[in-house]
Amino acid sequence: MVDVLVVGGGNAALCAAITAREAGASVMILEAAPPEWRGGNSVHTRNLRCMHDAPQDVLVEAYPEEEYWQDLLKVTGGLTNEKLARMIIRGTASVRTWMKMHGVHFQASLSGTLHVARTNAFFMGGGKALVNAFYRSADKLGIQIRYEAPVKSIDLEGTEFKAVILESGERIEAKVCVLACGGFESNREWLREAWGQNPNGEWPADNFLIRGTKYNRGTILKFLLDAGADSIGDPTQGHCVAIDARSPLYDGGICTRLDCVSLGVVVNQFAKRFYDEGEDFWPKRYAIWGRLVALQQGQIAYSIIDSKAIGRFMPPVFPAIKGNTIEEIAAQINLDPLVLRATIDEYNAACKVGTFDHNVLDDCHTEGATPEKTHWALPIDQGPFYAYPLRPGITFTYLGLKTDETVAVFFDGKPSSNLFAAGEIMAGNVLGKGYTAGIGMSIGTIFGRMAGQSAARALNLAIKEDEYASAE
Template sequence: MGNQSKTFDLIVVGAGNAALCSAIAAKENGADVLVLERGSKQKRGGNSFFTDGAMRFAYQNKNALKPILPQLSSEDFEKIDMPEYQASDYLQDMMKVTEGKSAPELAEQLVEKSYETIQWMQKQGVKFELNENQSFLKDRVQQFWGGLPVKTQGKGIGLVEALFNKLASLGVDIRYHTRAVQIEMTNNKVSGIIVEEQGEIKVIPTKSIVLACGGFEANKEKRIKYLGEEWGGAIVRGSEFNTGDGLDMAVEAGAQPYGDWSSCHAHTTDFQAPEVGDYKKPGDIYKKSSYPLGLIVNMRGERFVDEGADFRNYTYAKYGKETLKQPEQKAFQLFDERVRPLLRTEYNLEEATCLQADSIEALVEKMGVDRKRFLETISQYNEAVQEGEYNPSVKDGKGTSGIVPPKSNWALPFDRAPFYAYPVTCGITFTFGGIQANKNSEVLDKNQAPIPGLFAAGEMIGGLFYRNYPGGSGLMSGAVFGRTAGESAAKYIHQISEKMY
């Protein structure tokens, strides 16, 4: 086993959003940092690279967004209608989608630090823009909804590029093709990390470690073990490298496993999407989340969820999972010509897998689902649609009556040709189970005591998300706890240095 003499202040494991924020914050606070990335330079950036860059943060009102979006003029802001999204709204959303289970200490930290962390990221060179996917044009006013009006410029690619540029300007090295495999502890404190680099096992001495190397979503065996048999067949929407190494290492070093290990974030995804995230066709182009405007049927020709139960942000994670339980792990999202112009860009006919026909009868032939049942489903649905004012930017209450499951909002008849069917399956995004950390990103042991020198951030921290999560909170959690982990590690290094002299 090779050993290297230099002792770093901090090793950051991973090179996604959480890791990069940690490394920048630690360096800013005087630490000598090295970043380890399992993938190549071409495949760096983790799941963060594949995101839309949507980030959920609390803001007082529209004016609070002006410094975040300096490229927009006052006239631009005039044409925007944007509901306020206070810290209390964010916290309420966290608790709502996690059924009250999110650990209050972590949820509060996420929410309370969200706005200032966005400003901090901006200082590091990350640029933001309006998240138009979260708005509809009504009476020439851009109406935003759902508390997620901002995303990073250039999506996840732009986000990680800005953070990599910042790290380079700070002179922080990143070692690619370097897989962390074990934490070395001496006298119950972190003293090094064992890595596998180009087939060789080496020890890198370090005073502290930030683990920011993702969950276990790309590990089929672990998915089956913790999430259930059906998850073996899920498409991996992001990085192929998040196989749970960090979780194994942390638990071996004494960390307390924490949070929802039997659940994950998932998304309805194009049936033809690649098995793992494709770095050559990046961006979040395979997800299919405009279903609240349409219908979803399975191979039996039956609906199985309330497509309009809530805005997509609050249902897509759950509905992805439901798709895995359907025959052939497949479903079809249906839209008619009336709603097609309202669909998100991922439904673009050049990119997406889509079946199209001029009649419902012709469409069902192409889909290969149970014909008789499908035609019954559509006609029962059309009869059940109630009168009301249709408005996709609010929960309009225009629903169905007398069918199960109902469609609670945005119910329009499916009757205007041409008709479109998008075949979908389930793509896993990230896992919710992690290790326990406190609000300072210190990893806790089984007695709730911090493990000296060990910190964590991003997907690795358990306890924030249970069963579901409010969209845009993954990157925000990575940034808040990543920055905090870097600051805490720098403080720890300072403290142990003082003790030595």
């Protein structure tokens, strides 16, 4: 029997496992994927959103706690636990030192990284390099790692953890368990149940693409909710991005994202605009667009730009659909050319062009358009024209396990003494809706470390308290 069993193999799981091992616990990681697909959604990440009161190596200027909190408050619309959120925020100020100790390297943000040089620290080599570094460190520390070991159920005695049961039927006992095995975004049946049918008789979830791993099926989340664990969050809310409709079903990752939305207009299959494309900086708004597209008939939309936008956004992995006229574009994407022309003409006529600057919330806006475009509104009038088809791309879901600052799993309002959760499986405590770039890795890293510390405390092991351990 090991001291600590960690279910999951991504960033949060690794942070929990390494932290518990550093405190002296024996640790085993159960990763559902084979070695070549290990790491879950973490392999697709790029950066960590970090609080800092002054310039820090790769981070420029300052990003104080209150600004970080206000950014999170804005994107979630207040659907967040402030105590837990501030705990994460404060933790990001110092956690990179620990990450570097375990082989993670950071680099300065490059051009095209979307206004986040001040707020986000980028991983050198991306999420795959981060995951590999943590696995190397785990191996050196003597942490047992078992691949292709999906967990089917958990043996509980009241609220106390006893063992996990693998899909193979094997029973593995431990003194403490940390759950860091993601949401249910890869479970099509659960997505269908959550989203239901719309008034047009469609099942929107049938048209969702999964940006990350196919292994996050929510098996343990569902088991625990059925067993009486307290839940947090809305099953239809999540990190849902508008991605290229030509993307693969799974593991398309960040390269499938379209970053030109704020530079043009987005229309649905009826060639009509449906939301303000220039509401705020793209890192603060990209994760609402998947849901916006999901609410459109057919769960399809099209980003339309002209030649002025080329070179102003990160090049996508799929080529644009190109046409010399708006009507030519419409024909290629099966939209009514007269309606699309009318939509573009209405938008162009409403544009009040000031000083265009994609690096600030500029004064280029519309007046009289429906909906209005708040910033970066330039007429779409310089051919050739370009279109990208969009589908909802689910990264992770927000329905999860309710926890407190110890990240204990709660049952009927009472915390378990030896069952903890970290990462996407409990992210709904902080993310009720919306997203801002890098916050997912902040949640996984800080709460992963806290889960490891809580596991050590449950074992009565001596641990080094981090600065973020106090949420007061």
